[in-house]
Amino acid sequence: MHTQARFYVLISTLVLAGLVLAMPRQSAKGQGTEATGLLTGTVYDHQEQLVADARVTLQPPGDTEPLAETRTQADGRYALSVPQSLPDQLTVRILREHFEPVVMVLDAATIQSLQAGQPVVLPDTVLARQITASFWIATLVFIGMLLLIAFGKLHNTLAALLGMSVIFAVSYLGRPISDELFIFDFRGALRYVDWNVIFLIMGMMIVIAVVERTGMFQWLAFAAYRVSRGRIWLLMLILMMVTGVASAALDNVTTMLLMTPITVQIALALGITPLALLIPEVLASNVAGISTLIGTPTNILIGSYAKLSFTDFLTNLTPGVLLAMVGLMIYTQLVYRSDLRASDAGGVSSLMMEKLAERARITEPDHLKKAGIVGAFMLILFIAGDAIHLIPAVTALMGATALLVWIQPDIEEMIEAVDWTTLVFFIGLFIVVGAVQEVGLISVIADAIGQFVGSNLLLAVIVVTWFSALLSTVIANIPFTAAMLPVVGYLTVTVPGAQSKVLFYCLSVGSAMGGNGSLIGASANMVTSGISERAGYPMSYAYFFKKGFPALLITVSLATLWLIFHFLIQNPATP
Amino acid sequence: MSGIVCAVRGGPASQPTVSRSIALAAETGLPLYFLYVVNLEFLDHTASSRTHTISKEMAEMGEFILMAAQAKAEAQGVQAQGVVRNGVVAEEIAALCHQINADYLVIGQPQYQSDDNIFTAILHDEFIRRIETQTGARVVLPEE
Numbered sequence: 001m002h003t004q005a006r007f008y009v010l011i012s013t014l015v016l017a018g019l020v021l022a023m024p025r026q027s028a029k030g031q032g033t034e035a036t037g038l039l040t041g042t043v044y045d046h047q048e049q050l051v052a053d054a055r056v057t058l059q060p061p062g063d064t065e066p067l068a069e070t071r072t073q074a075d076g077r078y079a080l081s082v083p084q085s086l087p088d089q090l091t092v093r094i095l096r097e098h099f100e101p102v103v104m105v106l107d108a109a110t111i112q113s114l115q116a117g118q119p120v121v122l123p124d125t126v127l128a129r130q131i132t133a134s135f136w137i138a139t140l141v142f143i144g145m146l147l148l149i150a151f152g153k154l155h156n157t158l159a160a161l162l163g164m165s166v167i168f169a170v171s172y173l174g175r176p177i178s179d180e181l182f183i184f185d186f187r188g189a190l191r192y193v194d195w196n197v198i199f200l201i202m203g204m205m206i207v208i209a210v211v212e213r214t215g216m217f218q219w220l221a222f223a224a225y226r227v228s229r230g231r232i233w234l235l236m237l238i239l240m241m242v243t244g245v246a247s248a249a250l251d252n253v254t255t256m257l258l259m260t261p262i263t264v265q266i267a268l269a270l271g272i273t274p275l276a277l278l279i280p281e282v283l284a285s286n287v288a289g290i291s292t293l294i295g296t297p298t299n300i301l302i303g304s305y306a307k308l309s310f311t312d313f314l315t316n317l318t319p320g321v322l323l324a325m326v327g328l329m330i331y332t333q334l335v336y337r338s339d340l341r342a343s344d345a346g347g348v349s350s351l352m353m354e355k356l357a358e359r360a361r362i363t364e365p366d367h368l369k370k371a372g373i374v375g376a377f378m379l380i381l382f383i384a385g386d387a388i389h390l391i392p393a394v395t396a397l398m399g400a401t402a403l404l405v406w407i408q409p410d411i412e413e414m415i416e417a418v419d420w421t422t423l424v425f426f427i428g429l430f431i432v433v434g435a436v437q438e439v440g441l442i443s444v445i446a447d448a449i450g451q452f453v454g455s456n457l458l459l460a461v462i463v464v465t466w467f468s469a470l471l472s473t474v475i476a477n478i479p480f481t482a483a484m485l486p487v488v489g490y491l492t493v494t495v496p497g498a499q500s501k502v503l504f505y506c507l508s509v510g511s512a513m514g515g516n517g518s519l520i521g522a523s524a525n526m527v528t529s530g531i532s533e534r535a536g537y538p539m540s541y542a543y544f545f546k547k548g549f550p551a552l553l554i555t556v557s558l559a560t561l562w563l564i565f566h567f568l569i570q571n572p573a574t575p
Numbered sequence: 576m577s578g579i580v581c582a583v584r585g586g587p588a589s590q591p592t593v594s595r596s597i598a599l600a601a602e603t604g605l606p607l608y609f610l611y612v613v614n615l616e617f618l619d620h621t622a623s624s625r626t627h628t629i630s631k632e633m634a635e636m637g638e639f640i641l642m643a644a645q646a647k648a649e650a651q652g653v654q655a656q657g658v659v660r661n662g663v664v665a666e667e668i669a670a671l672c673h674q675i676n677a678d679y680l681v682i683g684q685p686q687y688q689s690d691d692n693i694f695t696a697i698l699h700d701e702f703i704r705r706i707e708t709q710t711g712a713r714v715v716l717p718e719e
Contacts, residue, residue: 262636268640356639527618531633535584536589536640
């Protein structure tokens with residue numbers, strides 16, 4: 001037993017000794033392979049846009065295993081931890097889908113610095129675009145989605161989902177066949193989804209859902225009739241103002257959905273064609289909606305991308321919008337002067353007016369009062385939030401939650417009132433637009449516009465505004481705006497003086513007011529036309545174009561003049 | 576129960592249909608029902624989730640349109656009721672004809688040049704045959 005005990009003690013001692021001895025040796029080995037040097041740098045594309053998710057490797061020349069590897073972050077930067085023992089020849093390779101690979105041979109001094117454990121910053125790397133099969137596939141998918149939406153062949157959301165699915169199918173199923181078919185993976189796609197936009201729209205939808213059930217729109221429309229005292233020209237102007245203000249505070253589609261039926265009824269009671277009031281209303285809705293950040297989905301997109309606050313839109317766009325509204329009011333008075341005159345001879349149906357008066361009342365005054373109080377607080381936060389870095393999406397969500405808690409409506413109804421299809425549409429749209437951005441289509445367009453405008457800011461203002469306005473007459477302005485954002489971002493960096501972000505306001509003006517150029521130019525036009533047609537007053541494409549396109553020319557011209565005056569003459573940015 | 580159903584859409588194009596139904600009611604002495612169908616298919620491509628919000632407004636607009644038709648009938652000594660329904664136009668017309676066991680259905684002529692018209696020429700003829708077979712109501716078109 002004694003001998004056996006000594007044996008176990010010996011074995012234990014040896015094991016412990018071995019462990020103790022092994023420890024320093026293990027440390028020494030670890031030190032030998034531990035990364036000590038740091039190799040950093042930044043990767044751009046040829047338009048000076050940061051390139052994220054590029055694979056960066058440090059390796060000896062030839063097809064060898066990398067000694068260190070990392071990926072660029074969202075700010076385009078990379079940091080390679082390099083081992084201390086390095087060969088005498090080293091290369092840094094940068095690989096990114098849709099770009100030409102770059103191989104940099106490190107000089108002896110750099111390698112020595114790394115061997116000495118010193119950090120090294122490499123010069124900025126510029127990657128050149130590579131046009132592959134994926135470029136054409138993503139481009140076709142994007143155009144296909146626009147066509148499906150423009151021709152109404154699929155619901156907007158279905159069109160975007162279809163586009164997104166094709167992009168993923170090609171990326172995942174095509175990559176095993178050829179790397180050139182890869183566009184991006186799921187993680188890469190999610191980088192392009194702007195959650196600020198999604199949550200801001202969702203929050204505002206809840207607020208709108210409460211407001212729209214209060215009867216406020218019906219009351220406002222009938223109040224407009226009362227104030228006008230039978231003067232149709234005045235009624236038209238007041239209705240345009242009401243619609244404009246409502247569109248700036250809510251959204252154009254909701255405003256027109258609620259204003260159109262009551263307007264039709266007022267027009268019928270007055271014995272005039274409803275189109276004489278509806279067309280001016282919807283034109284005003286498209287023009288005035290852009291006065292605020294939350295007035296149109298396109299402004300929400302622009303505001304989030306360009307970091308423009310609620311106050312930025314109010315101060316930089318509202319005067320231009322007011323100017324455009326004055327022009328629009330004069331125009332509509334002239335265009336519909338015969339209808340307005342004819343109405344003077346027509347009689348007002350007292351029976352119908354009684355019925356209207358009966359219906360035009362606030363149905364939920366308590367909810368309206370609470371919504372007004374919450375809305376006022378939201379307005380304060382939208383305006384003041386910029387100073388405390390409170391993003392509009394958070395304000396909208398807080399406001400919506402406060403309103404729901406305060407009035408405690410049927411939550412199921414409120415959830416139903418959120419337009420989930422629109423939110424899904426935005427997610428799908430972001431991914432499809434992200435795909436064309438990823439493969440370089442947006443860069444190609446930006447290059448072309450950039451070469452055309454050169455360093456001429458005035459030309460850039462005119463081109464962005466009118467290009468957006470005219471294209472928005474034929475293609476849906478939300479996908480168009482989403483695609484144009486990186487283009488305008490590029491021009492903002494490259495055109496001297498554009499750092500004031502004037503071109504983003506040009507995009508806002510063009511994409512929203514351009515919606516007046518055709519019936520399919522804006523969703524608000526479509527819903528107004530749909531309701532009007534169901535009241536027996538069809539609003540044909542030709543009719544809308546005849547009335548709307550001159551309005552586009554007038555309002556966009558006036559808004560362009562304002563932008564030129566405000567940004568190029570009154571407050572020119574120092575290049 | 577029996578009577579005349581007149582499907583009304585509103586607007587100038589509906590006036591001949593309304594007039595024809597009033598004249599028919601005056602001739603036959605049958606009760607007259609003006610029907611307006613709230614159909615929200617136009618929202619499918621733009622704001623499909625807003626149907627809850629808009630359907631009440633559209634129904635009120637429909638009542639208003641029917642009120643004008645009823646006033647016109649009353650001016651000619653004919654009492655008429657207004658009926659507003661939600662759904663597919665052709666189905667709702669058929670349903671009301673069934674419900675009141677209609678003798679006549681007065682509907683407008685399809686405007687062939689309009690893409691938005693509920694009935695194309697073929698569908699219009701098919702609909703007339705179906706209504707006459709299923710409900711026994713005779714379909715009357717306004718004179719052109």
